[in-house]
Amino acid sequence: MMKLYGYWRSSASYRVRIALALKGVEVEHIPVNLREGEQGQSEHISRNPQGYLPVLVLEDGTQLTQSLAIMDYIDATFRDPDLMPRDAVKRSKMLAASLIVATDIHPIQNLSVLKYIRAEHGQDDAGVTQWAAHWITKGFKALEEIAQGYETTYLMTDVPSFFECCLIPQVYNARRFGVDMDQFPRLKAIDAACRDLPAFIKAAPETQPDAPANHG
Ligand SMILES: N[C@@H](CCC(=O)N[C@@H](CS)C(=O)NCC(=O)O)C(=O)O
Numbered sequence: 295m296m297k298l299y300g301y302w303r304s305s306a307s308y309r310v311r312i313a314l315a316l317k318g319v320e321v322e323h324i325p326v327n328l329r330e331g332e333q334g335q336s337e338h339i340s341r342n343p344q345g346y347l348p349v350l351v352l353e354d355g356t357q358l359t360q361s362l363a364i365m366d367y368i369d370a371t372f373r374d375p376d377l378m379p380r381d382a383v384k385r386s387k388m389l390a391a392s393l394i395v396a397t398d399i400h401p402i403q404n405l406s407v408l409k410y411i412r413a414e415h416g417q418d419d420a421g422v423t424q425w426a427a428h429w430i431t432k433g434f435k436a437l438e439e440i441a442q443g444y445e446t447t448y449l450m451t452d453v454p455s456f457f458e459c460c461l462i463p464q465v466y467n468a469r470r471f472g473v474d475m476d477q478f479p480r481l482k483a484i485d486a487a488c489r490d491l492p493a494f495i496k497a498a499p500e501t502q503p504d505a506p507a508n509h510g
Pocket residue numbers: 303304305306307328333345346347348359360361362396404405406407
């Protein structure tokens with residue numbers, strides 16, 4: 295069985311969990327405790343020199359890193375349902391929207407970045423929260439405009455896709471950082487449409503075995 299090294303609240307791990315659940319693929323989940331810094335220990339560095347989660351270890355021991363590359367592997371290996379449109383233009387547009395989350399929003403509010411601005415730039419809880427909320431809001435404004443261009447249930451499809459694997463964990467983070475989702479009615483509706491689907495429930499942070507009982 296494949297192994298997924300992740301953490302209940304890691305949004306990059308959450309993306310991969312959703313992709314696996316949408317495909318109905320079971321893996322062994324192995325928690326790496328981000329709060330206790332296990333991602334920086336040599337055992338994890340040997341899996342991913344970046345010291346990041348997630349890492350998917352294939353049955354032959356191959357280690358895959360970077361959540362979008364892992365999702366691409368999952369989509370290419372386990373067909374049906376396809377997470378990406380076959381049409382090249384639609385596919386490019388879906389990838390672009392996904393990259394807004396994965397490369398433009400999420401990295402600026404990653405744990406190590408927040409720790410850095412706290413330690414090296416004198417930010418307290420409020421400053422750190424404001425920083426994260428600022429960059430999420432900026433990215434979500436662009437995504438909302440993109441989403442307004444489609445009349446589909448999800449971003450540009452009527453079944454959840456690669457993009458929703460990225461969006462829903464980012465909405466989870468947005469709420470944690472106090473971003474008012476009412477500013478983004480289409481994103482909020484996409485999130486609501488996903489929330490009750492079994493794959494999204496299975497992948498949600500609060501349903502992971504390593505989530506603490508008081509995970510609020
Ligand atoms: N671009 C990477 C980002 C991975 C990433 O930032 N993972 C976070 C958890 S969501 C992490 O491991 N952070 C550890 C740290 O910041 O020290 C991906 O998509 O896999």
